[in-house]
Amino acid sequence: MALDAKAKETALRQFTTGLYVVGSKGHGDAINGMTANWVAQVSFHPPLVAVAVEQDAHTCRLIDEGRVFSVNVIRADEAAEDIVGKFVKPARRAGNKLEDEEFTTGETGAPLLARALSWVECRVVAQHQTGDHILYVGEVVGADVNREGEPLVLAQLGWHYGG
Numbered sequence: 646m647a648l649d650a651k652a653k654e655t656a657l658r659q660f661t662t663g664l665y666v667v668g669s670k671g672h673g674d675a676i677n678g679m680t681a682n683w684v685a686q687v688s689f690h691p692p693l694v695a696v697a698v699e700q701d702a703h704t705c706r707l708i709d710e711g712r713v714f715s716v717n718v719i720r721a722d723e724a725a726e727d728i729v730g731k732f733v734k735p736a737r738r739a740g741n742k743l744e745d746e747e748f749t750t751g752e753t754g755a756p757l758l759a760r761a762l763s764w765v766e767c768r769v770v771a772q773h774q775t776g777d778h779i780l781y782v783g784e785v786v787g788a789d790v791n792r793e794g795e796p797l798v799l800a801q802l803g804w805h806y807g808g
């Protein structure tokens with residue numbers, strides 16, 4: 646039976662996810678942040694997190710260079726849309742998205758946003774080309790809880806990336 650394209654799109658858009666800012670660090674001072682929802686924990690021991698990144702995203706280039714990434718969990722408050730709206734812009738057009746953003750760096754050098762609820766930092770242990778994205782699997786080597794609150798859920802914004 647042929648794939649029902651509309652049903653496939655609807656069902657995939659009904660997958661419930663959060664919405665995060667994936668931080669990356671390449672060679673030298675090169676850093677970036679990218680809004681992403683294709684993020685998941687994929688192992689307890691060791692703790693592994695996977696993120697799928699578009700092949701032409703600047704983030705892909707930086708993760709290939711630095712072999713690290715961070716996942717910033719965004720707090721579901723009035724600033725949430727501003728944060729994810731900022732990091733959804735491609736670096737090739739927006740330039741340095743972190744220029745006016747407060748952040749620290751930890752174990753890996755990938756940016757950890759001051760406005761995030763919490764974060765994990767990962768070192769890439771595997772990667773695989775999955776169609777038009779690269780799936781990076783990272784071992785969690787650092788984590789912190791920065792604020793109190795609830796994590797942002799994609800559906801709260803009425804945005805989608807999937808289908």
Ligand SMILES: Cc1cc2nc3c(=O)[nH]c(=O)nc-3n(C[C@H](O)[C@H](O)[C@H](O)COP(=O)(O)O)c2cc1C
Pocket residue numbers: 664677678679680681682683684697698699701702703704705732733734735736737778799804805806
């Ligand atoms: C709701 C939403 C979720 C997104 N999730 C992802 C994702 O999981 N992976 C991805 O590669 N891009 C995702 N994007 C698109 C990137 O944020 C966008 O292509 C960004 O410009 C890439 O930034 P960069 O080129 O600076 O790395 C998403 C966009 C939106 C609106």
